Amino acid sequence: SRSLRLAVVPGDGIGQEVVAEGLKVLAAALPADVKVETTEYDLGARLYHRTGETLPGAVLEELKTQDAILLGAIGDPSVPSGVLERGLLLKLRFAFDHHINLRPGKLLPGVQSPLAGDPKIDFVVVREGTEGPYVGNGGTLRTGTEHEVATEVSLNTAFGIERVVRDAYKRAAARPRKKLTLVHKNNVLVHAGHLWSRIFAEVGREFPEVSTDYLHVDAATIFFVTQPERFDVIVTDNLFGDILTDLAAAVTGGIGLAASGNINPTGAFPSMFEPVHGSAPDIAGQGKADPTATVLSVAMLLEHLGFAEEAAKVEAAVAADLLARSGTRSTSEVGDAIAARVSG
Amino acid sequence: SRSLRLAVVPGDGIGQEVVAEGLKVLAAALPADVKVETTEYDLGARLYHRTGETLPGAVLEELKTQDAILLGAIGDPSVPSGVLERGLLLKLRFAFDHHINLRPGKLLPGVQSPLAGDPKIDFVVVREGTEGPYVGNGGTLRTGTEHEVATEVSLNTAFGIERVVRDAYKRAAARPRKKLTLVHKNNVLVHAGHLWSRIFAEVGREFPEVSTDYLHVDAATIFFVTQPERFDVIVTDNLFGDILTDLAAAVTGGIGLAASGNINPTGAFPSMFEPVHGSAPDIAGQGKADPTATVLSVAMLLEHLGFAEEAAKVEAAVAADLLARSGTRSTSEVGDAIAARVSG
Numbered sequence A, B: 001s002r003s004l005r006l007a008v009v010p011g012d013g014i015g016q017e018v019v020a021e022g023l024k025v026l027a028a029a030l031p032a033d034v035k036v037e038t039t040e041y042d043l044g045a046r047l048y049h050r051t052g053e054t055l056p057g058a059v060l061e062e063l064k065t066q067d068a069i070l071l072g073a074i075g076d077p078s079v080p081s082g083v084l085e086r087g088l089l090l091k092l093r094f095a096f097d098h099h100i101n102l103r104p105g106k107l108l109p110g111v112q113s114p115l116a117g118d119p120k121i122d123f124v125v126v127r128e129g130t131e132g133p134y135v136g137n138g139g140t141l142r143t144g145t146e147h148e149v150a151t152e153v154s155l156n157t158a159f160g161i162e163r164v165v166r167d168a169y170k171r172a173a174a175r176p177r178k179k180l181t182l183v184h185k186n187n188v189l190v191h192a193g194h195l196w197s198r199i200f201a202e203v204g205r206e207f208p209e210v211s212t213d214y215l216h217v218d219a220a221t222i223f224f225v226t227q228p229e230r231f232d233v234i235v236t237d238n239l240f241g242d243i244l245t246d247l248a249a250a251v252t253g254g255i256g257l258a259a260s261g262n263i264n265p266t267g268a269f270p271s272m273f274e275p276v277h278g279s280a281p282d283i284a285g286q287g288k289a290d291p292t293a294t295v296l297s298v299a300m301l302l303e304h305l306g307f308a309e310e311a312a313k314v315e316a317a318v319a320a321d322l323l324a325r326s327g328t329r330s331t332s333e334v335g336d337a338i339a340a341r342v343s344g
């Protein structure tokens, strides 16, 4: 019998509710001989208010020994914007070198897109997760005065870009359409942009079977709504990936369905799976949140840990559930329904 | 009789074609006693290839003496990405301190949005034009090697933010809905983001009649496609404004219709009006480009120069033309039709 050590970080707002459903489906999906040891970590607004800490060193050390992390959502209006995001969520992504931030954009049958004309959408965004404008390198001068100056530095390295670009080429090569689009803004952010473009071209020589193109981020948003079917795999930097994947979620039926993986493919540290949505404090605790994004993130977690068949089962169950949807169901009713399909 | 000194920079690709139609409509719109002295400046790829220059100092000096600038489009595949954008377009915006980059997002009757369900869209984006990640403050180390590091520094000042935020409040206060949304990413870009948020709150105290909210840029893209009617006036930084206004153009019928003004409200330097679209080299010279975005930019130019009635006339002519559209027309046919409505 195998065993799996899973860290669970429900976090804030609806995090608790959606993670519970994710675990329900995980239990239903795993083979009987796999024992899951889950450890729940109470990180987020509650811990911060109690102790002033966002990610205690001892917790970080313990997390390192886990096979994977399932995260709900981080952020609460009672905590200044950025404290939990930078001190917990981004800290985990950076500490565990989650350089592949994987976010599929797929419009599933039965799901209503806000776009007219029933578009066919099936792409995946490979977002860089450890560099760019997210490094936290910035500061202020004459803080709080009318002469304040604030900076944010985007740091980009050949090393960091090369590994995410190569990962994206591999994914593109493994898909039927074999198409990879680089998104940046190399006509304005010329230093970072040209580095991305250079490495994109260089690595591309190893993948002659992959067809490539380049779009400025502003133009990419246009195609997301007018021609989303043109995309297969997209590779982009941390900030552009953040923006594009929320837009991707919107056109594929909403953030209630958008899954993500913060992946360290080397295995040196645990990878972390989380819905793209936030903590939605306005509907927290009411059983209104759609747990599907978390369930699909659990499928990505399964896939990552080598349970490809089980991952496919969860995805199929979600697809069937979406097709059958009618009326309003509570968070746990959705989780129950998907878990039942997985077991059934 | 009054006179108007207008600089015309057709630029690259379709720039020439669309600017010609803009001038046609301008001539039709202006009162008979206003004399327009246009001076055409051949800037862009041709000049660059001929001389290596993007914006000669003498031209910059001459432009300063003009009342306004009408620009077509900048950028050509024969020139490395960024050379003309940074060396000409952004150089003009920065040299003339165009801190208000004004971009309306309005879905006009008769225009098909890619969004389902016939949304009502009528907002305006006030994009900061002289700061943020656009300042060109960055560089590379170990350039061209596998150890390259590239930086881009976003510079933000209380002074720069305050003036654009105040302008946005004024615009919001003058509109029926009186609503202003700040868009940034203050949970990640905490230094710049908190400065924006602080000043947004401070200036807001002078405009108690304006209701405000805040959205992270990623969330804003979701609402652009799921609930665009929620927006009235949006104020945001240079990069986020670039991204959001292309998306705004997409949901309001395409960049063929999206106008913009690079405005220096102090009048110290000429303001510049240009379509949001690029030079579209793939369709250049074929009479296929839609000149409507340029014509609407001419309306903004008229408004800026104090010809409010004439601006309204041009807008009405465009609205009527859009409603009457059927079949394919050439660039000049569209310009002729609108000009005829303006004169008629």
Ligand SMILES: CC(C)[C@H](C(=O)O)[C@@H](O)C(=O)O
Residues within 6 Å of the ligand: A075, A085, A086, A089, A090, A242, A276, B187, B188, B218
């Ligand atoms: C909460 C925030 C820090 C985060 C990000 O910007 O990466 C979120 O928007 C996401 O996309 O996962």
Ligand SMILES: CC(C)[C@H](C(=O)O)[C@@H](O)C(=O)O
Residues within 6 Å of the ligand: A187, A188, A218, B075, B085, B086, B089, B090, B242, B276
């Ligand atoms: C061409 C480019 C430099 C420009 C920008 O990024 O501002 C364009 O995209 C725009 O929106 O006017």
